[in-house]
Amino acid sequence: MFARVLAPIPFAIAVFVGAAMAGPLTSVAQAAPATAQKEVVRQYTLSTGMADGKMVYLDAQGKASNPVLKANVGDTVVLTIGSGEGAQHDIVIPDLKVASKKFDSSTGSVTVRFKASKPGRFTYYCSIPGHQQIGMEGVLEVAATSASPAAAAPASKAAVAAAAGPALALAPAAADAVSITMDPNSVPPAIGKRAPTLVKYRIDTVELNGKLDDGTTFNYWTFGSKVPGPMLRVKQGDTVEMTLANHKSSKMVHSIDLHSVTGGHGGGADTQVAPGQEKTIRFKALNPGLYVYHCATPSVPHHISAGMYGLILVEPEEGLPPVDREYYVMQGDLYTGRAAGTKGHHEYSPERASDELPSFYTFNGAVGSLTKEFKMTAKVGETVRVYFGVGGPNKVSSFHVIGEIFDKVYSEGSVSSVKKDVQTTLVAPGGATIVDFKVNYPGSYILVDHALSRVGKGLAGILEVTGERDVAVYEPVSPTQTVAHQH
Ligand SMILES: [Cu+2]
Numbered sequence: 001m002f003a004r005v006l007a008p009i010p011f012a013i014a015v016f017v018g019a020a021m022a023g024p025l026t027s028v029a030q031a032a033p034a035t036a037q038k039e040v041v042r043q044y045t046l047s048t049g050m051a052d053g054k055m056v057y058l059d060a061q062g063k064a065s066n067p068v069l070k071a072n073v074g075d076t077v078v079l080t081i082g083s084g085e086g087a088q089h090d091i092v093i094p095d096l097k098v099a100s101k102k103f104d105s106s107t108g109s110v111t112v113r114f115k116a117s118k119p120g121r122f123t124y125y126c127s128i129p130g131h132q133q134i135g136m137e138g139v140l141e142v143a144a145t146s147a148s149p150a151a152a153a154p155a156s157k158a159a160v161a162a163a164a165g166p167a168l169a170l171a172p173a174a175a176d177a178v179s180i181t182m183d184p185n186s187v188p189p190a191i192g193k194r195a196p197t198l199v200k201y202r203i204d205t206v207e208l209n210g211k212l213d214d215g216t217t218f219n220y221w222t223f224g225s226k227v228p229g230p231m232l233r234v235k236q237g238d239t240v241e242m243t244l245a246n247h248k249s250s251k252m253v254h255s256i257d258l259h260s261v262t263g264g265h266g267g268g269a270d271t272q273v274a275p276g277q278e279k280t281i282r283f284k285a286l287n288p289g290l291y292v293y294h295c296a297t298p299s300v301p302h303h304i305s306a307g308m309y310g311l312i313l314v315e316p317e318e319g320l321p322p323v324d325r326e327y328y329v330m331q332g333d334l335y336t337g338r339a340a341g342t343k344g345h346h347e348y349s350p351e352r353a354s355d356e357l358p359s360f361y362t363f364n365g366a367v368g369s370l371t372k373e374f375k376m377t378a379k380v381g382e383t384v385r386v387y388f389g390v391g392g393p394n395k396v397s398s399f400h401v402i403g404e405i406f407d408k409v410y411s412e413g414s415v416s417s418v419k420k421d422v423q424t425t426l427v428a429p430g431g432a433t434i435v436d437f438k439v440n441y442p443g444s445y446i447l448v449d450h451a452l453s454r455v456g457k458g459l460a461g462i463l464e465v466t467g468e469r470d471v472a473v474y475e476p477v478s479p480t481q482t483v484a485h486q487h
Contacts, residue, residue, distance in 0.1 A: 039075075039076055040071075040072065040074070040075045040076065041075070041076045041077075041078055042069075042070070042071045042075050042076070042077050042078070042116075043078045043079075043080070044060075044069055044077065044078070044079050044080070045059075045060040045080045045081070046058065046059065046060070046067070046079065046080070046081045046091070047060075047062065047081065047082050047083070047084035048081070048082075048083050048084050048085060048087070048089045048126075048136070049062065049084040049085050050085055050253070050272060050274055051065050051135070054134050054135035054272075055087075055089075055126070055131055055134050055135050055136045055253065056135045056136060057081075057091070057124075057126075057136060057138055058084060062084065065135070066135070066136075066137060066138035067138060068138065068139050068140075068141060069124070069138070069139070069140040069141070070140075070141050070142075070143070071116040071140065071141075071142050071143070072116065072142065072143045072145055073116055073117070073118060073119050073142055073143065073144055073145050074115070074116065074117075074145065075115070075116045075142075076113060076114070076115055076116075077113070077114055077115075077116055077140075078111060078112075078113045079091065079098075079100075079111065079112050079113075079114075080109050080110070080111045081100065081103065081109060081110060081111075081112075082103060082108060082109035082110070083103055083104045083105055083107075085253070085274035085275070085277075086104060086105035086248070086250075086274055086275035086276055087104060087105075087250070087251060087252055087253045087274055087275055088102055088103070088104040088128065088251035088252060089102070089103060089104070089126045089128060089131060089136065090102045090103065090110075090126055090127055090128065091112070091124055091125070091126060092124065092125060092126075092127045093114075093122050093123070093124045093140060095120070095122045095123075096114055096116070096117060096118075096122055096140075097114075098112055098114045098124075099112075099127070100112045102128075104251045104275075105248075105275060105276075116140075116142040118142065119142050119143060119144035119145075120142055121139050121140075121141055121142075122139065122140045122141075122142065123137055123138070123139060123140075124137065124138050124139070124140055125137035125138075128299075129298070129299035129302055129350045130297070130298025130299030130300065130302070131298060131299075133298050133299075134297075134298045170338060170342065170344040170345065170346070171344060171345040172344055172345060173215050173216060173217040173343060173344055173345050174209035174217040174219075174345050176209050177209040177210055177211050177217035178208065178209070178210060178211065178225075179210065179211055179366070179373065180208070180210035180211070180220045180222060180225065180226055180227050180307065180365050180366060181226065181227065181364050181365050181366050181369040181373050181374065182226040182227060182228050182229075182230075182328065182330075182364045182365065182369075183374055184327045184328050184329055184364060184370060184374055184376055184461075185327065185328075185374070185376075186230070186231060186328055187231055187233075187326040187327065187328045187387065188231060188232070188233040189233075190233075190315070190319055190320070190322065191233060191234075191235050191315050191319065192319065193319070194235065196235060196236075196237030196238050196239070197235075197238055197239075198238070198239045198240075198241060199234050199238050199239070199240050199241070200240075200241045200243070201232060201240065201241070201242050201243070202242075202243040202245060203223050203224055203229060203230065203242070203243070203244055203245070203256070204223075204224055204225075204245045204246075204247055205221070205222065205223060205244065205245070205246045205247060205250060205254040205273070205295070205308070206221075206222050206224065206225045206247045206249075206250070207219060207220070207221050207222070207247070207249065207250050207251060207252065208220060208222065208225060209345075210222075210227075210307075210365070210366065211366055212334070212346060212360065212362075212366050212367060213340065213341070213360070213366065213367035213368065213458065214343075214367075214368070215343035215344070216341075216342065216343055216344065216345075216346060216367075217344075217345045217346070218306075218334070218336065218345070218346050218348075219306070219345075219347075219348075220306055220307040220365070221252060221254065221295070221303055221306040221307055221308050222306075222307045222308065223256070223293075223295075223308060223309075223310055226365070227307035227309075227330075227332070227362075227364060227365025227366070228307075228309050228310040228311065228328070228330040228332075228364065228365070228389070228391060229293070229308070229309065229310030230310060231310060231311050231312070231313065231328045231387065232293075232310070232311070232312040232313070233312070233313045233315065234285050234312065234313070234314055234315070235285070235314070235315045235317070236285055236286075236287070236288040236314055236315065236316055236317055237284070237285065237317070238284070238285045238314075239282060239283070239284050239285075240282065240283055240284075240285060241280060241281075241282045242256065242258070242267065242271075242280065242281050242282075242283070243278055243279070243280040244256050244271045244273050244278060244279055244280075245273070245277075245278035246273040246274060246275050246276065246277055246278070247275065247276075248275055248276035249275070250275040250276075251275070252275075252297065252303070253272055253273060253274055253275075253297050254272075254273055254295050254297055254303065254308065255267070255268050255271040255272045255273060255295055255296045255297045256268070256271050256293055256294070256295065256296070257293065257294055257295070257296035258283070258291060258293040258312055259291040259292050259293065259312075259430065260283075260285055260287070260289070260291035260293075260312050260314050261281075261283040262283070262284075262286055263283070264281065264283075265296060266293075266296070267281045267283065267296075268296030268297075272297060285314045287314065288314045288315060288316035288317075288415050288416070289313075289314055289410075289413045289414050289415050289416075290311060290312075290313050290314075290387055290389070290410070290413035290415070290432040290433070290434055291311065291312050291313075291314065291413060291432065292309060292310070292311060292389050292390070292391065292430050292431065292432055293309065293310050293311070293312055294308055294309040294310075294391060294430070295308035295309075299350065300393070301353050301393040301394065302348055302350065302353065304332075304391055304392055304393040305332065305333065305334050305335055305348065305353060305392075305393050306334075306348060307332070307365055307391075308391075309330060309332065309389070309391025309392075310330070310389075310391075311328065311330065311387055311389045311432055313387065315415075316415050316416075320385075320415065320434075321436075323383040323384065323385040323436060324378070324382035324383045324384065325376075325377075325378050325382060325383070325384045325385065326384075326385045326386075326387065327376050327384070327385070327386045327387065327463075328386075328387050329363050329364060329370065329386055329387070329388050329389075329447065329461060330363070330364060330388070330389045330390065330391050331361065331362070331363055331388075331389070331390045331391065331392075331395075331397045331399075331427070331449065331459065332361070332362050332365065332390075332391045332392065332393075333358035333360070333361055333392060333393065333394055333395045334358055334359060334360040334361070334362060335348060335349045335350075335352040335353040335357070335358055335359060336348060336349055336352070336359040336360070337349030337351065337352045337359065338359055339359060340359055340360050340367070340456065340457045340458055346359070353393070353394070356394045356395070358394075358395065358457065359457065360457050360458045361395070361449065361454040361457045361458050361459035362458050362459065363447065363459060363460070363461045364461075366458075367458035368458075369461070370447065370460070370461030370462060371460055371461060371462050375462055375463075375464050376447075376461065376462065376463040376464070377463070377464045377465070377466070378439045378463060378464075378465050378466075379439075379465070379466055379467045380439055380440065380441065380442055380465060380466070380467025380468055380470075381438070381439070381440075381467065382438070382439055383436060383437070383438050383439075384436070384437055384438075384439060384463065385434060385435070385436045386434070386435050386447075387432070387434055388427060388432060388433050388434070388435065389413075389427070389431070389432035389433075390427045390428060390429050390430070390431055390432070391429070391430075392429030392430060393429055394429055395429060396426060396427065396428055396429065397426070397427040397449045397451075398424050398425075398426060398449050398450040398451050399424065399425050399426075399427050399433065399435070399447075399448075399449060399450075400423065400424040400425075400447075400448050400449070400450040401435075401437070401445050401446070401447050401448075401463065402445060402446040402447075402448060403443060403445050403446070404437055404439070404445050404463075405421060405422070405423060405437065406421070406422040406423070406425065406435040406436065406437050407420065407421065407436055407437045407438060408420055408434075408435070408436040408437075409422045409425050409433060409434070409435050409436075410433060410434035410435075411425060411433060412427075412428070412431055412432075412433065413431060413432035413433055413434065415434070422435075424450050439463075439465045439467075440470065440473050441465070441469065441470060441473045441474050442465050442466055442467050442468070442469060443465055444462050444463075444464055444465075445462070445463040445464075445465060446460055446461070446462055446463075447460065447461035447462070447463065448460055448461075
């Protein structure tokens with residue numbers, strides 16, 4: 001998976017080399033360096049943009065990617081930069097303690113002014129996680145003068161952190177937060193017998209404040225304003241036309257990688273969409289099964305953790321055996337650096353994500369989604385199917401329903417074989433499973449990950465089963481009795 005994300009790096013190097021050969025394009029020396037004391041101001045204007053699906057800095061003409069910036073030691077550099085494609089970025093040069101404010105289409109351009117205090121080749125890049133890796137980096141060359149001190153210090157994350165200032169206090173819960181929970185009943189109907197056809201989908205990517213827990217909010221990134229995104233249902237052999245439209249209010253580029261796609265990084269290579277834009281891919285559903293889709297824009301773990309995942313079912317030619325009820329549930333792990341239960345507006349923590357230490361685990365995007373907001377129900381004697389996937393980004397689920405046995409498990413989302421009589425089934429991040437079971441006895445059946453510490457971080461769902469008790473199936477035999485001990 002991550003190899004896909006890193007793949008663009010050689011491309012980024014290639015564009016950088018090209019820009020270097022083209023030479024500096026936008027430097028304007030305002031004052032002639034007549035004397036050593038005279039301040040020389042070098043002005044650069046940059047914007048951000050996309051080139052072949054990668055993120056880059058562009059020169060003032062919008063042509064050269066990641067242009068080489070030049071200055072002499074002692075010069076003042078004035079760098080003005082805006083978001084060309086509308087997404088949120090910044091520009092930092094840690095070695096020179098330079099860090100701009102974040103900018104996007106709503107902020108307009110920002111300007112940083114700094115002294116080129118020492119000679120060397122300094123990397124400038126975007127500090128938003130993943131953006132440097134997908135192409136947003138270039139070089140500032142500072143030429144030595146006779147009075148220059150020697151070598152530059154190596155880059156350090158600490159310098160970036162220092163430039164960015166101290167960690168922000170937890171803000172109050174966002175007043176505009178809405179429910180982002182996907183209704184587990186939102187399963188498209190079975191397709192039935194038909195010849196392969198062209199199926200068109202259009203999904204809007206939307207960033208919005210959502211309710212994560214009681215009194216706790218989070219800025220979710222979503223497919224269709226819900227977590228998980230819409231469940232898609234096609235037939236083996238169908239051609240699927242997928243249009244991804246990134247809402248104009250977005251601050252991020254988004255994309256879609258469907259695990260049911262062969263080629264093009266699952267679609268991720270050709271669906272990197274800037275705010276207000278849309279892109280379309282077509283693919284043939286070659287293999288049947290239940291597949292995860294997710295956003296594949298760096299930093300991918302952030303986009304997934306923030307809610308960008310969903311399931312696509314590719315029905316085999318004969319379809320799946322009919323059941324009475326079908327539900328759609330996905331598990332995610334969310335990293336905020338604040339303990340579950342802490343009220344306020346939580347921010348994503350790249351450090352906690354990197355260490356794989358989630359603050360929350362959720363079914364369908366939020367704490368309480370499937371215990372308070374929505375209930376799954378069934379009647380005694382009915383068959384229930386759960387389409388279950390793990391968006392992740394990182395944690396395996398040991399999927400289990402307390403007080404129930406899965407009659408059938410389509411392990412790893414493969415519909416080519418069935419396991420019978422399973423208690424707990426492993427579901428990998430970026431993986432899925434289908435479980436079928438008949439409910440034989442009334443009660444509240446609790447969906448969990450049997451790594452049960454995660455219940456305390458939000459991970460539980462309820463299937464409410466009503467109907468007649470069958471004492472042959474289960475019977476509480478007697479009230480509590482004191483046992484007479486014999487010595
Ligand atoms: Cu995204």
